[in-house]
Amino acid sequence: MSVTAAKGFTAAGIAAGIKANGRPDLALVVNTGPSRAAAGVFTSNRVKAAPVLWSEQVVKGGAVTAVVLNSGGANACTGPQGFQDTHATAEKAAEVLGHSAGEVAVASTGLIGVLLPMDKLLPGVEAAAAELSAHGGEKAAVAIKTTDTVHKTAVATGPGGAWAVGGMAKGAGMLAPGLATMLVVLTTDADVDAGTLDKALRDATRQTFDRVDSDGCMSTNDTVLLLASGASGTVPEYGDFADAVRTVCQDLARQLIGDAEGASKDIKVEVVNAATEEDAVEVGRSIARNNLLKCAIHGEDPNWGRVLSAIGTTAAAFEPDRLNVAINGVWVCRDGSVGDDRDLVDMRFREVTVTADLAAGDRSAVIWTNDLTADYVHENSAYSS
Amino acid sequence: MSVTAAKGFTAAGIAAGIKANGRPDLALVVNTGPSRAAAGVFTSNRVKAAPVLWSEQVVKGGAVTAVVLNSGGANACTGPQGFQDTHATAEKAAEVLGHSAGEVAVASTGLIGVLLPMDKLLPGVEAAAAELSAHGGEKAAVAIKTTDTVHKTAVATGPGGAWAVGGMAKGAGMLAPGLATMLVVLTTDADVDAGTLDKALRDATRQTFDRVDSDGCMSTNDTVLLLASGASGTVPEYGDFADAVRTVCQDLARQLIGDAEGASKDIKVEVVNAATEEDAVEVGRSIARNNLLKCAIHGEDPNWGRVLSAIGTTAAAFEPDRLNVAINGVWVCRDGSVGDDRDLVDMRFREVTVTADLAAGDRSAVIWTNDLTADYVHENSAYSS
Numbered sequence: 001m002s003v004t005a006a007k008g009f010t011a012a013g014i015a016a017g018i019k020a021n022g023r024p025d026l027a028l029v030v031n032t033g034p035s036r037a038a039a040g041v042f043t044s045n046r047v048k049a050a051p052v053l054w055s056e057q058v059v060k061g062g063a064v065t066a067v068v069l070n071s072g073g074a075n076a077c078t079g080p081q082g083f084q085d086t087h088a089t090a091e092k093a094a095e096v097l098g099h100s101a102g103e104v105a106v107a108s109t110g111l112i113g114v115l116l117p118m119d120k121l122l123p124g125v126e127a128a129a130a131e132l133s134a135h136g137g138e139k140a141a142v143a144i145k146t147t148d149t150v151h152k153t154a155v156a157t158g159p160g161g162a163w164a165v166g167g168m169a170k171g172a173g174m175l176a177p178g179l180a181t182m183l184v185v186l187t188t189d190a191d192v193d194a195g196t197l198d199k200a201l202r203d204a205t206r207q208t209f210d211r212v213d214s215d216g217c218m219s220t221n222d223t224v225l226l227l228a229s230g231a232s233g234t235v236p237e238y239g240d241f242a243d244a245v246r247t248v249c250q251d252l253a254r255q256l257i258g259d260a261e262g263a264s265k266d267i268k269v270e271v272v273n274a275a276t277e278e279d280a281v282e283v284g285r286s287i288a289r290n291n292l293l294k295c296a297i298h299g300e301d302p303n304w305g306r307v308l309s310a311i312g313t314t315a316a317a318f319e320p321d322r323l324n325v326a327i328n329g330v331w332v333c334r335d336g337s338v339g340d341d342r343d344l345v346d347m348r349f350r351e352v353t354v355t356a357d358l359a360a361g362d363r364s365a366v367i368w369t370n371d372l373t374a375d376y377v378h379e380n381s382a383y384s385s
Numbered sequence: 386m387s388v389t390a391a392k393g394f395t396a397a398g399i400a401a402g403i404k405a406n407g408r409p410d411l412a413l414v415v416n417t418g419p420s421r422a423a424a425g426v427f428t429s430n431r432v433k434a435a436p437v438l439w440s441e442q443v444v445k446g447g448a449v450t451a452v453v454l455n456s457g458g459a460n461a462c463t464g465p466q467g468f469q470d471t472h473a474t475a476e477k478a479a480e481v482l483g484h485s486a487g488e489v490a491v492a493s494t495g496l497i498g499v500l501l502p503m504d505k506l507l508p509g510v511e512a513a514a515a516e517l518s519a520h521g522g523e524k525a526a527v528a529i530k531t532t533d534t535v536h537k538t539a540v541a542t543g544p545g546g547a548w549a550v551g552g553m554a555k556g557a558g559m560l561a562p563g564l565a566t567m568l569v570v571l572t573t574d575a576d577v578d579a580g581t582l583d584k585a586l587r588d589a590t591r592q593t594f595d596r597v598d599s600d601g602c603m604s605t606n607d608t609v610l611l612l613a614s615g616a617s618g619t620v621p622e623y624g625d626f627a628d629a630v631r632t633v634c635q636d637l638a639r640q641l642i643g644d645a646e647g648a649s650k651d652i653k654v655e656v657v658n659a660a661t662e663e664d665a666v667e668v669g670r671s672i673a674r675n676n677l678l679k680c681a682i683h684g685e686d687p688n689w690g691r692v693l694s695a696i697g698t699t700a701a702a703f704e705p706d707r708l709n710v711a712i713n714g715v716w717v718c719r720d721g722s723v724g725d726d727r728d729l730v731d732m733r734f735r736e737v738t739v740t741a742d743l744a745a746g747d748r749s750a751v752i753w754t755n756d757l758t759a760d761y762v763h764e765n766s767a768y769s770s
């Protein structure tokens with residue numbers, strides 16, 4: 001279903017020859033209207049890839065007619081030539097589709113520091129346009145894969161099925177190797193203006209994609225776009241719409257974690273009883289980024305001392321001797337000291353839940369991460385060579 | 386030479402039975418005077434082990450007669466009982482040595498969340514006292530090892546050999562598995578008051594131990610002590626003394642990196658042309674903590690894009706299109722884009738230098754780290770189980 005689950009969109013995915021192995025590497029998503037409202041969120045890394053710099057400007061206009069996405073190269077740290085290449089890509093799509101380049105967003109993913117093969121990419125845009133279809137969502141999702149083992153799509157619908165939000169994603173956010181990137185395109189046939197799309201998208205990403213932290217490494221290319229065609233003719237209630245967008249984002253975010261490179265465990269870090277949501281997020285992220293804990297979980301070792309040492313590096317409100325930690329529901333640490341028998345913890349399944357109780361308030365947050373494995377090291381030490 | 390290189394100190398290292406494998410696990414260092422001036426720096430982790438809480442108070446008094454150190458257990462996250470155990474350890478040493486417990490520092494290293502076997506430790510303090518010798522420094526250094534493959538000592542002397550600064554260290558700072566800790570004891574026979582020791586020690590650790598960042602994980606037990614006996618009868622020039630302390634700290638810090646678990650590369654991250662030293666340290670630490678870069682270096686892959694993406698997550702002053710990066714002296718990134726041929730980079734040797742030029746000022750800093758390897762994952766996923 002993907003980006004063509006909602007009415008008013010066509011998509012295509014083809015092999016343009018950007019990837020040396022001949023796999024699909026170019027996707028095109030087109031909004032056929034009647035509305036072209038759009039919003040986007042981008043990496044907060046100060047080193048931004050050329051397509052991010054370009055698409056940020058496009059989205060500021062509040063309208064997006066088409067998105068060109070390529071795998072096989074991130075077009076990051078490529079200087080003025082890289083930016084010209086992104087511009088030329090948008091111009092080519094505009095020319096083929098008969099629209100303005102100022103409404104064409106571009107997203108790229110792959111190795112940093114390598115120029116894209118424009119002699120392959122530009123003809124690819126023409127070829128993809130010829131394949132555009134209201135059933136092309138799956139092929140588009142496949143074409144943006146890099147080291148993803150599966151393509152990722154999700155759909156949610158409004159009350160009575162009056163409208164839909166669909167989406168596709170690639171990458172495992174900051175985990176992707178050398179690689180840059182989580183790319184996400186969401187579409188809806190609800191009739192929603194750009195300002196409302198922006199609000200719904202930011203609310204959703206703050207609680208979903210922003211709380212996926214596979215390896216603490218922030219990409220230069222992260223891009224999440226939300227396009228509205230208005231083709232359903234329905235203006236949704238804001239709450240319903242925001243729920244649908246968040247549901248699709250959460251679904252895709254969970255799929256990213258589930259496909260993270262080299263991972264053998266998906267780790268849900270729940271922080272509860274924090275003084276503020278910010279505290280809960282800070283503590284959750286600190287736990288999620290602790291390499292020693294991630295190794296321990298890989299070894300199915302409920303090493304709660306590593307959780308406490310991670311909490312201790314934060315500025316969150318808590319007293320060390322009131323901290324409690326559960327692993328898969330067993331409170332192995334109580335009041336900052338030894339709790340229930342660690343042998344009671346069953347860590348055989350892929351999903352592991354670490355619960356940190358700060359005993360400092362009533363706020364909470366969840367951060368998702370993965371374990372740290374020898375496979376991660378292997379994939380990421382051999383990628384570009 | 387170690388902690389007995391300076392006159393006025395005795396030391397011992399024995400096997401007290403704390404470690405199940407029967408290896409040495411208890412060290413005692415005694416200042417025989419005439420001075421007992423001392424200073425210390427401790428982990429900034431808010432979750433502090435019992436011996437850290439105890440020794441911070443001891444050091445505040447400005448005098449330390451003896452230090453009891455054990456491996457085989459960190460006595461961290463052990464609640465009120467853990468603190469009582471540290472207190473009892475100091476009392477036992479005071480009783481055996483005929484001094485006040487208020488001048489006995491305690492340091493522990495090993496697994497977090499496990500009570501120490503006091504029935505082994507307290508008799509061990511007596512046994513160690515019986516072995517005290519002016520030549521006991523090496524044995525003390527051996528007894529504090531955990532997963533260290535070698536014991537670590539260093540010595541520097543003042544002008545004309547009038548006085549000396551010696552030291553021992555264990556651990557690889559924040560890298561040690563599950564494990565807690567870098568423990569360091571420095572001694573000197575120079576006649577220096579506690580306030581001056583504190584200043585020299587803080588100046589030295591800020592530029593040495595604080596800039597070793599193996600895996601970004603901060604211990605609950607880090608302890609660095611500096612004890613002065615005054616036995617040389619010489620009051621040194623401050624500059625000479627501070628230099629000697631820094632030299633010994635730098636030597637020991639480099640040894641810690643060289644023995645980091647699972648590491649195959651020692652990585653020197655140099656940040657140059659920063660606007661401020663703080664900027665240089667922030668950028669250096671961000672690069673040093675980037676798992677993707679650490680994997681790439683393990684694979685001898687000069688993946689400079691990962692350096693740029695790490696710099697981009699900081700708040701330091703820089704313009705993305707003016708950044709330059711060299712790996713082992715080859716400027717593979719110039720002006721934020723592709724620079725010299727990456728195939729020119731030779732990464733076969735253990736030491737690898739990453740140079741980040743921020744082009745924003747004239748300040749610099751060096752952070753040392755290690756690569757991320759499958760061996761690191763193996764050691765840290767199997768340690769406590």
